[in-house]
Amino acid sequence: MLHFLMGFFINNNLLIPPVHPFPVIRLLLWFALGAISFAEAHEDASTWHTVRRYHKPVSGRYRWLGIALMVSELAMCYKYRADTGHINHDAVTPFYIWGPWTFVTTWMLWTWLYLRFKKNHTTKYPIDEVRKLKRN
Numbered sequence: 001m002l003h004f005l006m007g008f009f010i011n012n013n014l015l016i017p018p019v020h021p022f023p024v025i026r027l028l029l030w031f032a033l034g035a036i037s038f039a040e041a042h043e044d045a046s047t048w049h050t051v052r053r054y055h056k057p058v059s060g061r062y063r064w065l066g067i068a069l070m071v072s073e074l075a076m077c078y079k080y081r082a083d084t085g086h087i088n089h090d091a092v093t094p095f096y097i098w099g100p101w102t103f104v105t106t107w108m109l110w111t112w113l114y115l116r117f118k119k120n121h122t123t124k125y126p127i128d129e130v131r132k133l134k135r136n
Contacts, residue, residue, distance in 0.1 A: 006070070006073040006074060006077055007023065007026060007027070007073075009077040009080075010026075010073060010076060010077065011023055013076070013077065013080035014080075030069075033062060033065065033066055033069070034066065036062045037062045037063045037065075037066045040058060040059075040060060040061075040062050040063055041063060043058055044058040044060065
């Protein structure tokens with residue numbers, strides 16, 4: 001959802017007309033990156049806590065690239081926010097729009113922080129099975 005919302009904001013803030021090839025090229029690039037990232041995430045989820053994961057680690061580089069691109073687009077949207085002298089300087093976003101977005105984003109960030117830093121969050125495969133592999 002954030003990807004499509006930022007695509008709208010970028011086109012609006014940079015005054016890109018709908019017939020310009022930029023939105024189409026952007027969506028095609030995101031489609032290619034998203035397909036690779038999704039395959040990588042599927043491999044990560046399907047091998048989690050298995051012995052196969054021990055022999056074939058998942059790097060996650062395309063997911064990090066997607067996150068970096070999304071953060072850079074978010075920074076561009078933030079740069080052209082209200083009261084920065086842009087064409088949208090008269091628009092004021094009401095609370096019922098920015099309130100839920102802020103709440104959900106904050107909740108997702110805290111959930112990620114909890115899952116990232118909880119005890120044993122890096123256990124990706126059973127230790128007993130790895131010990132059996134090392135013995136053989």
